[in-house]
Amino acid sequence: MTQHLLGTTGAREGAVGFLTDTTLCIGCKACEVACKQWNQLPADGLELLGRSYDNTGDLGATTWRHVAFVEQISDSQGRRPSDLKAFQSNWLMLSDVCKHCVNAGCMEACPTGAIIRTEFDTVLIQPDICNGCGYCVPACPFGVPDFNHHDGRVFKCTLCYDRLVDNLEPACAKACPTDSIRFGPIQDLMERAVERVESLKAQGVEGARIYGDRALGGTGGMDGLNALFVLTAPPEVYNLPATPRLPQRQTFRAFASTLAFALGLGLAAAIALRGER
Amino acid sequence: MKSYYGAPLIHKPHWQWLIIVYFFLGGLSSACYVIASIARLVGGQAGRPITRVGHYMALLTLIPSPVLLILDLGRPERFLNMLRVIKLRSPMSLGTWGLIVYGGFVTLSAAIQAAEDGLLHRFGWLARLLRALPAATLGALGTLPGFFVGGYTGVLLAATAVPLWAKNALLLGPLFLASALSSGAATITLVLALARGTSGATLRRLERLDVLALLCEFALLAAAYRNLGPIIGRPLRRGKQARLLRWGVLALGIALPLALQIKSFWPYAQISRLGALLASSLALLGGFALRYTIVMAGRNSADDPEATFVFTQKSE
Numbered sequence: 001m002t003q004h005l006l007g008t009t010g011a012r013e014g015a016v017g018f019l020t021d022t023t024l025c026i027g028c029k030a031c032e033v034a035c036k037q038w039n040q041l042p043a044d045g046l047e048l049l050g051r052s053y054d055n056t057g058d059l060g061a062t063t064w065r066h067v068a069f070v071e072q073i074s075d076s077q078g079r080r081p082s083d084l085k086a087f088q089s090n091w092l093m094l095s096d097v098c099k100h101c102v103n104a105g106c107m108e109a110c111p112t113g114a115i116i117r118t119e120f121d122t123v124l125i126q127p128d129i130c131n132g133c134g135y136c137v138p139a140c141p142f143g144v145p146d147f148n149h150h151d152g153r154v155f156k157c158t159l160c161y162d163r164l165v166d167n168l169e170p171a172c173a174k175a176c177p178t179d180s181i182r183f184g185p186i187q188d189l190m191e192r193a194v195e196r197v198e199s200l201k202a203q204g205v206e207g208a209r210i211y212g213d214r215a216l217g218g219t220g221g222m223d224g225l226n227a228l229f230v231l232t233a234p235p236e237v238y239n240l241p242a243t244p245r246l247p248q249r250q251t252f253r254a255f256a257s258t259l260a261f262a263l264g265l266g267l268a269a270a271i272a273l274r275g276e277r
Numbered sequence: 278m279k280s281y282y283g284a285p286l287i288h289k290p291h292w293q294w295l296i297i298v299y300f301f302l303g304g305l306s307s308a309c310y311v312i313a314s315i316a317r318l319v320g321g322q323a324g325r326p327i328t329r330v331g332h333y334m335a336l337l338t339l340i341p342s343p344v345l346l347i348l349d350l351g352r353p354e355r356f357l358n359m360l361r362v363i364k365l366r367s368p369m370s371l372g373t374w375g376l377i378v379y380g381g382f383v384t385l386s387a388a389i390q391a392a393e394d395g396l397l398h399r400f401g402w403l404a405r406l407l408r409a410l411p412a413a414t415l416g417a418l419g420t421l422p423g424f425f426v427g428g429y430t431g432v433l434l435a436a437t438a439v440p441l442w443a444k445n446a447l448l449l450g451p452l453f454l455a456s457a458l459s460s461g462a463a464t465i466t467l468v469l470a471l472a473r474g475t476s477g478a479t480l481r482r483l484e485r486l487d488v489l490a491l492l493c494e495f496a497l498l499a500a501a502y503r504n505l506g507p508i509i510g511r512p513l514r515r516g517k518q519a520r521l522l523r524w525g526v527l528a529l530g531i532a533l534p535l536a537l538q539i540k541s542f543w544p545y546a547q548i549s550r551l552g553a554l555l556a557s558s559l560a561l562l563g564g565f566a567l568r569y570t571i572v573m574a575g576r577n578s579a580d581d582p583e584a585t586f587v588f589t590q591k592s593e
Contacts, residue, residue: 049282050282051281051282051284054282057284058284058285068281070281105438108364108366108367109367109369109436109437110364110367111359111362111364111367111369111370111372111373112355112358112359112361112362113358113361113362113364114358129355129358129361130351130352130355130358131350131351131352131353131355131356131358131359132350132351132352132355133349133350133351133359133369134290134291134292134349134351135290135367135369135433135437137288137289137290137291138287138288138289138290138437138438138439138575138579139436139437139438140287140288140438141287141438141589142286142287143285143286143287143288143438144288145288146288147288147291147351148351149291149351151351152350152351152352153351153352154351236279236280236281236586237279237281238281239280239281239284239286239582240286241286241585241586241588241589242586242589242590242591243589243590243591244438244589245438245443245589247436247437247438247443248366248367248436250432250435250436250443250446251365251366251367251368251432251435251436252366253446253447254368254431254432254435254436254446254447254449254450255368255428255429255432255450257447257448257450257451258424258428258429258431258432258450258451258454259424259428261428261450261451261454261455262424262427262428262451262454265424265454265455265458265490265493266311266315266420266424268486268489268490268493269311269312269315269458269486269489270315270318270319272482272485272486272489273312273315273316273319273320273324273327273482273483273486274319274320274321275319275320275321275322275323275324275478275482276321276322276323
């Protein structure tokens, strides 16, 4: 059904973004560190989460890259398998980031116009406008924008807007030692992703897929993501939604049903309240 | 289904008490206004006290609303940034503007009411001007922003990625509207039952209205609950919110007031003040409990990755 949408995106001409190829990620977290350094983000404290090598936990107001570690070594009963696939020893790593959606839920929700689409077609929260209403936080289908309770505003990845204007690639892509994170025009990145998935499948990685095209990840009115991923397992394994929807597609319908109901309720009220002059 | 160490997929909003109280008061105010305006149009003699109390209570309960909303902002001093833009697909942006328009109607209608009640006799020219305004027409026009303020909060929740809210996109607005109408009717009943000289005919009309609103609320709540299914509806099926829904909202907030007020449809039944007082207090508690439950259960649902997976799974 969604076959014809595979590898397609509604990204506008000249849009730039990321391609994060999880098959090349070695879990070094250089992207996390480079992001923190360039954007001068404070540390989140030292906590051991017991989630493999992931002690970062989640994308947040002060964490704009997050490397997820999935150990698919035991089966569902916790038994160690006798034969492991050679590929990646079934240890999956993914450097998660803001998806800079082609149609972004956070941006449509923002009541102050603080969230804008930049000249690079990235999604940016202007910190001098944001008043911390927090509506973009639940409006993101990927859980990216986060409320900073010390600061009172919401923050997320800027796709290093301040580097892009100086013709530099984002800090995470620059720091990635295996080029698992690539930066460039979306059309080029999508071509590369399609080739990569084909090549992986030819090598026997049947689960290889693109996340962020109009078939997977960039669904439901979002028309594609400007941060693409190459995955080797279902997106849920990496804590990504398979077919998320743009929340604001509901707005008009929801208002229409509310209005229709209001008319009925008004009529009922008139009947209940009517009386003689 | 296997999740990533059970970690939440989406982020929940920071909204808690301030927003819940606003949802309750804003809805209550809008319903008081709508009831007052309708009573002025069709209520006749028995509707006059309803119009009077409704217009005053609409203003009184609206006053804290913007304060609550501004206090909830991370940067309250920047609340005016809300007025930089108007975005038709953002219920919060529409709500800001709707609240302003509604505030104008509420203030004007309450001022006209005060002039008619002789409370503005010190400002003779102002009172004369206000009395000359077409109060019924203004009230009728104001029902539109009134209903908007009552229902947009449900749409605001629905237009998010939170499974428990978004799954019921078409029902949350009507549900909040019905619950607001019940709270509004209960507020006016409460004030009139405490006042001297309120006629049984007036109370009877308000009780009938509350019965209709509560029945709608119950039907919508049942439909929403069914529509959620076992996974997304988990916060409303087990735990604290489930108990609050069952006992606070359904039993105390809907069933008991219904039982106390249903006789108002019987033309010869006596309407007792004490019964009206009890029923309206319970309906108010129930209205607040509903807002609390829906907001808090939504926060729980945002923390449940499985709910998000079910909500966003592939439909192939």
